[in-house]
Amino acid sequence: MTHKAPDPHIPLAERMRPRNLDRFYGQDHLLGPGKILTELIEAGRLVSLIFWGPPGSGKTTLGTMLADHFHLPYVFFSAVLSGIKEVKEVMAQAERQKKLTRTPLVLFIDEIHRFNKAQQAAFLPYVERGDIILFGSTTENPSFEIIAPLLSRTKVLVLQPLSEAALARVLDDALADAEHGLGGRGVTLSPEAGPLIIDASNGDARRSLNSLEIAASLAKDPVIGAADVQEALQRRVQLYDKDGEEHYNLISALHKSLRNSDVQASLYWLARMLAGGEDPLYIARRLVRFASEDVGLADPQALSLALDAKSAYDFLGSPEGELALAEAVVYLASAPKSNRVYAALGKVMKDVESSPYEPVPLQLRNAVTRLMKDLSYGAGYEYAHDSDFETTVMETLPERFRGRVYYEPGPLGKELDIRKRMDWWAGLKSKIRNEQGKPGKRSDQDGPSG
Numbered sequence: 001m002t003h004k005a006p007d008p009h010i011p012l013a014e015r016m017r018p019r020n021l022d023r024f025y026g027q028d029h030l031l032g033p034g035k036i037l038t039e040l041i042e043a044g045r046l047v048s049l050i051f052w053g054p055p056g057s058g059k060t061t062l063g064t065m066l067a068d069h070f071h072l073p074y075v076f077f078s079a080v081l082s083g084i085k086e087v088k089e090v091m092a093q094a095e096r097q098k099k100l101t102r103t104p105l106v107l108f109i110d111e112i113h114r115f116n117k118a119q120q121a122a123f124l125p126y127v128e129r130g131d132i133i134l135f136g137s138t139t140e141n142p143s144f145e146i147i148a149p150l151l152s153r154t155k156v157l158v159l160q161p162l163s164e165a166a167l168a169r170v171l172d173d174a175l176a177d178a179e180h181g182l183g184g185r186g187v188t189l190s191p192e193a194g195p196l197i198i199d200a201s202n203g204d205a206r207r208s209l210n211s212l213e214i215a216a217s218l219a220k221d222p223v224i225g226a227a228d229v230q231e232a233l234q235r236r237v238q239l240y241d242k243d244g245e246e247h248y249n250l251i252s253a254l255h256k257s258l259r260n261s262d263v264q265a266s267l268y269w270l271a272r273m274l275a276g277g278e279d280p281l282y283i284a285r286r287l288v289r290f291a292s293e294d295v296g297l298a299d300p301q302a303l304s305l306a307l308d309a310k311s312a313y314d315f316l317g318s319p320e321g322e323l324a325l326a327e328a329v330v331y332l333a334s335a336p337k338s339n340r341v342y343a344a345l346g347k348v349m350k351d352v353e354s355s356p357y358e359p360v361p362l363q364l365r366n367a368v369t370r371l372m373k374d375l376s377y378g379a380g381y382e383y384a385h386d387s388d389f390e391t392t393v394m395e396t397l398p399e400r401f402r403g404r405v406y407y408e409p410g411p412l413g414k415e416l417d418i419r420k421r422m423d424w425w426a427g428l429k430s431k432i433r434n435e436q437g438k439p440g441k442r443s444d445q446d447g448p449s450g
């Protein structure tokens with residue numbers, strides 16, 4: 001049986017788009033026995049769906065096949081290329097069609113998160129009346145990008161990156177299919193070439209097919225070799241969107257690995273972000289934040305080192321400056337951790353916000369005019385350096401908050417020294433209170449530095 005040669009102007013990934021569910025690989029949690037889409041198909045019931053997953057996981061393909069399976073009219077829009085005005089016109093047509101034929105229209109909006117809240121709200125009445133069945137695809141977390149009323153009227157399906165086994169099946173199909181793929185050319189993959197393509201695809205079927213097509217065009221022999229694939233790949237492109245879900249996932253992974261004192265994982269997530277094209281100065285800012293928030297006074301040097309890493313990158317740029325970021329990551333991950341100052345600031349801010357105005361105690365006010373002196377500004381102030389103890393028992397918190405403890409040093413690193421100092425000063429103040437009325441004498445205890 002002869003087959004018409006596939007149109008070379010249509011990319012292989014588009015030609016090989018699955019046309020039935022039997023050739024749709026990699027989402028068994030949605031289409032396996034007893035799974036949600038299988039149940040909907042068997043029940044003959046289709047609902048509005050949001051397909052959330054990374055590029056090349058099959059969001060558009062799955063939506064198209066579902067519409068075909070249910071024999072429903074289907075219109076595709078890209079939120080990047082189409083305006084809401086065009087979409088509204090189609091929805092109005094769908095409303096009229098539903099009245100005449102009692103058949104809803106499947107309206108697929110690719111990258112639905114690109115529409116703003118007001119634009120997304122335009123879908124609501126049509127979805128509620130059943131004039132349209134809305135399919136939306138997104139690479140972004142729907143919790144943040146899709147308005148709540150629309151989310152409550154749709155079912156979110158999470159698509160995963162394709163496994164190595166699923167990608168291998170995709171490549172095998174493309175090599176065997178003479179009508180749509182490369183089967184008519186008689187090409188095969190060497191044992192080393194296939195894993196190279198799969199490894200570089202990051203679970204993206206479209207990327208794997210694009211790589212295969214380019215490698216096949218470069219190959220001088222029927223067997224596509226590793227060198228052909230490496231030439232096609234040129235440089236592995238990391239799956240990363242600086243403004244999207246993966247951006248926040250990776251910075252979260254870096255921050256939490258640092259907090260967990262895992263040097264190896266912290267370096268890995270740093271490398272993932274750098275390889276994906278993240279702005280190194282954004283990473284530097286996060287390291288500075290981490291140094292003050294999570295290392296804190298357990299190692300005060302951490303903040304200085306993080307700031308130095310930022311300055312070094314400013315001075316050197318990439319790639320040399322990235323080494324300074326790596327040094328900071330290793331130091332921060334291995335440093336003792338304390339969020340005690342972070343927690344203390346939270347406590348004190350809560351007190352400040354709960355009492356908008358607490359007058360400064362008179363003894364802490366400067367009496368710079370005669371009127372201020374007459375009003376007792378500065379009355380009762382005790383100059384610490386005039387005391388043999390270099391401190392006094394004068395109250396310096398507002399009366400409402402006297403005795404409040406905000407900061408409690410942790411048990412690690414330099415905070416042990418800070419605890420000793422605080423305990424030393426507290427003991428000294430207690431001694432002064434006991435000796436009030438007697439001539440001040442310098443304590444025989446060690447100084448506050450321990």
